[in-house]
Amino acid sequence: MKLRNYTLLYLSVSLLIILGIWATLFYINMLDEVYDSIDDGLDNYKMLIIDKAETDSTVVHKNAFAESNYSIRAISREQALQTRDVYRDTLMYMQYEADFEPVRLLTTAFITSEGQPYELKVISSMVEEDDLIEDLLYALLWLYLVIMVTMAIVNTLMIRRIWAPFYETIRQLRNFKLGSRHHFVSPRTKVSEFVALNETIELLLQQNLETYNGQKQFIENAAHELQTPLAISINKLELFAENASLPDAEMEQLGSVLANLERLTKLNKSLLLLSKIGNKQFEAAEQPINLNEIVLRIVSDFEDFANHRLIRIEVDDIETIRPRMAPDLAEMLVVNLLKNALVHNREGGTIHVRMAQNTLEISNTGVPEALDTDKIFTRFYKNAQSSQTTGLGLAIVKAIADACYLRIDYAFEEKHVFSVYF
Amino acid sequence: MRDNICASLAKEGFRVEVAENFDAAMDKVLLYDYDCILLDIMLPDGSGLDILQLLKKEGKSDSVIILSAKDSLDDKITGLDLGADDYLTKPFHMAELNSRLKSVIRRRSFGGKNEIRLNNLTIFPEEHSVQIAGETIDLNRKEFDILNYLVANKNRLVNRGSMAEHVWGDNIDSADNFDFIYSQIKNLRKKLRDNNADIEIRSIYGIGYKLLV
Numbered sequence: 001m002k003l004r005n006y007t008l009l010y011l012s013v014s015l016l017i018i019l020g021i022w023a024t025l026f027y028i029n030m031l032d033e034v035y036d037s038i039d040d041g042l043d044n045y046k047m048l049i050i051d052k053a054e055t056d057s058t059v060v061h062k063n064a065f066a067e068s069n070y071s072i073r074a075i076s077r078e079q080a081l082q083t084r085d086v087y088r089d090t091l092m093y094m095q096y097e098a099d100f101e102p103v104r105l106l107t108t109a110f111i112t113s114e115g116q117p118y119e120l121k122v123i124s125s126m127v128e129e130d131d132l133i134e135d136l137l138y139a140l141l142w143l144y145l146v147i148m149v150t151m152a153i154v155n156t157l158m159i160r161r162i163w164a165p166f167y168e169t170i171r172q173l174r175n176f177k178l179g180s181r182h183h184f185v186s187p188r189t190k191v192s193e194f195v196a197l198n199e200t201i202e203l204l205l206q207q208n209l210e211t212y213n214g215q216k217q218f219i220e221n222a223a224h225e226l227q228t229p230l231a232i233s234i235n236k237l238e239l240f241a242e243n244a245s246l247p248d249a250e251m252e253q254l255g256s257v258l259a260n261l262e263r264l265t266k267l268n269k270s271l272l273l274l275s276k277i278g279n280k281q282f283e284a285a286e287q288p289i290n291l292n293e294i295v296l297r298i299v300s301d302f303e304d305f306a307n308h309r310l311i312r313i314e315v316d317d318i319e320t321i322r323p324r325m326a327p328d329l330a331e332m333l334v335v336n337l338l339k340n341a342l343v344h345n346r347e348g349g350t351i352h353v354r355m356a357q358n359t360l361e362i363s364n365t366g367v368p369e370a371l372d373t374d375k376i377f378t379r380f381y382k383n384a385q386s387s388q389t390t391g392l393g394l395a396i397v398k399a400i401a402d403a404c405y406l407r408i409d410y411a412f413e414e415k416h417v418f419s420v421y422f
Numbered sequence: 423m424r425d426n427i428c429a430s431l432a433k434e435g436f437r438v439e440v441a442e443n444f445d446a447a448m449d450k451v452l453l454y455d456y457d458c459i460l461l462d463i464m465l466p467d468g469s470g471l472d473i474l475q476l477l478k479k480e481g482k483s484d485s486v487i488i489l490s491a492k493d494s495l496d497d498k499i500t501g502l503d504l505g506a507d508d509y510l511t512k513p514f515h516m517a518e519l520n521s522r523l524k525s526v527i528r529r530r531s532f533g534g535k536n537e538i539r540l541n542n543l544t545i546f547p548e549e550h551s552v553q554i555a556g557e558t559i560d561l562n563r564k565e566f567d568i569l570n571y572l573v574a575n576k577n578r579l580v581n582r583g584s585m586a587e588h589v590w591g592d593n594i595d596s597a598d599n600f601d602f603i604y605s606q607i608k609n610l611r612k613k614l615r616d617n618n619a620d621i622e623i624r625s626i627y628g629i630g631y632k633l634l635v
Contacts, residue, residue: 227491228423231513234581235426238516241629242433242579248627255628259599262583265513266595301591304564308602335593 004159011151015144023140027133035104038124039087042106045070045122046085050110053118060118065092070122075109080117083109092123102126165189169198176205178212216275223271230265234258263390270392273332274379277399282326289330291321291422292355298334299353302342310348318356323422325404333400336393337362337418343389344416352415363417370412377408423512427460430516431523433578444468451477451484457527458485460519461506463497471500478505485526489514515584521574538573540635541620545573554617564589565610568603572623572633582630607631 001009049070053059063073075083086107091100106122168187176184184205186198241254276282299313306313323330341351341364349365375381377398380391397418401408407421428438439456441447444467451459451473459477463470474486487508488501498509507526510519528536528547538545544553550566552559561569567589572580582600589606611623622634 224491227513232423232426234513235423235430235516238579238581238629239426239429239433241626251626252628255626258581258629259583269595298593301593304590304606305594305602308605331593 003163004155007155007159008148008152011155012148015147019140019144023136027136031127031129031132034127038104038126039106042087042104042122042124043085045124046106046108046120049120049122053110054113060112060116065121065123069124070120072118072120075117075119077111077117080109080111080119083107083119089126094125102128162191165191165194166197169194169201173201178208216278219271220275220279223268223275226264226268227272230261230268234261234265237261267390267392270390270396274392274396274399277329277396277403280403282329282403285326285328286324287327288322288324289327291323291330291334291360292317294327294330295334295353295355295360298331298338302338306342306351309342309345311342311345311351312349313351313353316352316354316356318354319358321355321358321360321422323358323404323406329400329404333397333420334360336397337420340364340393340397340418341416343393358422360420360422361417362419363413363415366416368414371410371416373410376410426516427519430519434520436523442466444473447473448476451482452480455482456484457530458487458507458523460523461486461488463488463490463501471497471504474501474504474506483530485530487519487522487526515581515587517571517575517578517580517584518588520578521571521588524574540573540576543619543621545570554614554619557617559613559617561610561613564606565613568606568610572631576633576635579626579632580630585630 049059049072053072060072060074062068063071065071088105088107089102090105092103093099094101103123104126107119108122109117109119111117165187172184172187184202186202187194189195189198237254237258241251241258246254296315296317299315303313337360338351338353341362344366345351345364346366351362351364354361354363372381377394379395381394382389382391397420398408400406401420409417409419409421411417411419424440424442428440431438439450439454441450444465447461447465447470461470461474470488470490474488477484477486486506487510488497488506489510489512490497490501491512501509507529508522510522525547528538536547538547542555546552547570550563552561552566552569568585571585571588582603583595586594586600586603589603607623607625614621614623620635624632624634626632
């Protein structure tokens, strides 16, 4: 739910409760005041009638309400003495409304100067409570609506204005990527909470960047430092294998040690290459290249390797792709894609290379199931069977694609299809 | 690393002298003439490129192979522009160094017009052709490269990976194993045998090959 809607939800609920309570209290108070005023009017009327009864004898004979709003009937003295002023609500048929309407009725008793006791009833028309409640309710509903609409408008405008730096922060964070050239630039704002937020984010990113660079540096240094001892070990072992006349079994063991050391060297080289790509060390060498030439050359380099595995490489050289990129990177991209297609192929399989419409597509036979798209481009992801690979080939491909702003896709359509869009 | 190179080159019968730093190297190259100088760019107290520059200024004709840990195109271009004969990126196989060294020295000494004789085998490196007892035999490019590489390292153990890189190019080191070399070796052996060549390519199980003369 959006921030705006949250605010509105809370406001509407609390406003509803406050208005409800307020309306009830207001209604009770107002009704009280109305009764008070009506009762005062009845009292006044009573006095006037009693006074008039002294002088006008017709008054005391008026024993029905009819056109006026009082009635008088004679009662016994005892009754008169017991009677106290009583105000009560009752219903009376109103010709105008053609219905029973509530009236206020004052029942009292008086004794004329002649000593005759009478009972006097005075009525006054009353507010119709149901109508009052209805009117009040409508008024309140309108008020509620108007307030809510105003709130919604003000809120939207306010959020758009005040929260603008916040949304900018989110946008920046969304575009931020460790190791990319995008820097986080905190938007200008006077809101202290946002300032604090931006400062915190900057600090966090700074720390992350430092850690990231530190790790990158570490991998680079480690790979670099490993290079020389590895080379020396390999050279020394080769010299040893040459000088010592060892039996075949031991020679084979030595060979296996050498092979492993060489794999380590390869891994090292790949790591160094990855950090070089990450450090944008190839940007200076960018130039227009003919990708098709590179692909054809590399395919021919790998031909013997493929033949040995009984893998057929078919090349569809339809259109020339001329991207602008470092030739070394283009070569590494193609080598690693092709190597991937070879190594993860099956004996007697095929590789199909297609170059058209600025797309390099390399598809190969292999395990008959799709690979995990999220993982294949990550470092050291490999399936269990291929212990001979470094697990860095596709990571290098991805790194090169990222560095050169190329899109790369993997799909499984009976074959594994890798497409690079230039 | 230096010790390894010295040991390997001594085995080839070269006389090797070592300079451990910039100053020692300067003294040596100015005092003596060498067939070939293996020049590391990164010296503890200076740049190998400066030595190269000085050599050329002094009009020395020693061959120079640059050895560099930096796989950077700039260094390579600068080095070759300054007059170096070849450029090797560390780490490298000793067999590769042998091959390059011999090729450089040969080019210098005989102006490229030369031949290598091994028993009844004669190799013409510039023409990419091979004769056995005077008869030219037909080798494809890879077979020739393999033979040439083995000849440069005759009687030495040549690692399969090193041979693959030399013959099939740097990219092939991405291959997960080098078994595919075997079929080319097999063809080469057959051609040598059919023509009664007086040399033998021996497989060293698990490691590589050795050319026995």
